[in-house]
Amino acid sequence: MTKKLVLAALAATAVAAPAAAQTRIPAAVVAVVDTDRVYTECTACRSAVATLQSQAQQLQSRQQALAGPIQTEAQAIQTAFNALPAAQRTNPPAALKARAEKLEQQQNTANQELQRLQQNLQSTQANVRQQIDARLGPVINTVMTQKGANVAVSTDATLARSNSVDITNDVLAALNAQLPSVSVTPLPQQAQPQAARPAGR
Numbered sequence: 128m129t130k131k132l133v134l135a136a137l138a139a140t141a142v143a144a145p146a147a148a149q150t151r152i153p154a155a156v157v158a159v160v161d162t163d164r165v166y167t168e169c170t171a172c173r174s175a176v177a178t179l180q181s182q183a184q185q186l187q188s189r190q191q192a193l194a195g196p197i198q199t200e201a202q203a204i205q206t207a208f209n210a211l212p213a214a215q216r217t218n219p220p221a222a223l224k225a226r227a228e229k230l231e232q233q234q235n236t237a238n239q240e241l242q243r244l245q246q247n248l249q250s251t252q253a254n255v256r257q258q259i260d261a262r263l264g265p266v267i268n269t270v271m272t273q274k275g276a277n278v279a280v281s282t283d284a285t286l287a288r289s290n291s292v293d294i295t296n297d298v299l300a301a302l303n304a305q306l307p308s309v310s311v312t313p314l315p316q317q318a319q320p321q322a323a324r325p326a327g328r
Contacts, residue, residue, distance in 0.1 A: 158276035159288050160267055161295040166259065170303045175255045178311040182251065186244050193237040200230050250313035258309040263302060270297045 166172050204226055211219060219227075271279045274294055282288070282295075 153277060155278050156276045157278045157280060158271050158274055158292050158294045159280055159282050159285055160298050161282045161293070162263075163283070164295055165263065165299055165302065169259070169299055169306070171306050171309045172259065175309050175311050179248070179252060179255065182248055186241070186248060189244060190241055193241065197230065197233055197237060200226070200233075204230060247313050251311060254314045255309050255311060257314070259302075259306065262306045263298075266301045266305060267294075267298055270294050270301055273297075 167176075204223065207223055207226075208216065208219060211223075267279050271277070271294065274297070276292075276294075279294070282293075
């Protein structure tokens with residue numbers, strides 16, 4: 128009899144345990160944020176965009192400044208080459224070869240400089256976005272909670288919505304208060320480990 132009671136108790140526990148372990152997920156209360164508008168209109172964003180546009184214009188101006196003399200010299204070399212007798216074109220004079228080699232070096236140097244400037248601009252853009260994102264996430268969570276929502280989505284992810292669930296204005300106000308400006312500089316460079324030197328050096 129005792130054995131039957133124990134088995135019955137275990138069976139009842141096995142049946143009841145899953146039901147007790149289940150927890151109901153609360154109904155979703157959704158808020159939406161126009162993140163494109165945030166990145167366009169926030170105070171720090173506007174200031175950073177103006178600086179980034181200025182840097183981009185400087186890059187373009189530098190590119191034009193470097194390209195002008197190179198194109199001029201390339202045309203002059205081509206003209207001099209075309210003026211050579213056909214027999215000399217397979218083996219141009221040393222002076223013309225030297226000019227061509229110097230031009231190639233100038234092109235390589237210019238390309239390297241422009242590449243560095245382009246990378247610097249891209250790194251600056253990434254740094255600005257990183258600083259904004261670091262504050263924007265917590266701001267959205269705070270505003271979402273204050274408004275009684277438990278889910279926040281971007282307006283890009285919605286097909287239809289009511290204006291009453293849009294918290295963009297509140298997010299913008301909070302972000303402007305917490306992040307009035309950002310550093311418009313390249314990302315900090317991580318220290319590179321020094322290569323191990325061979326023994327005896």
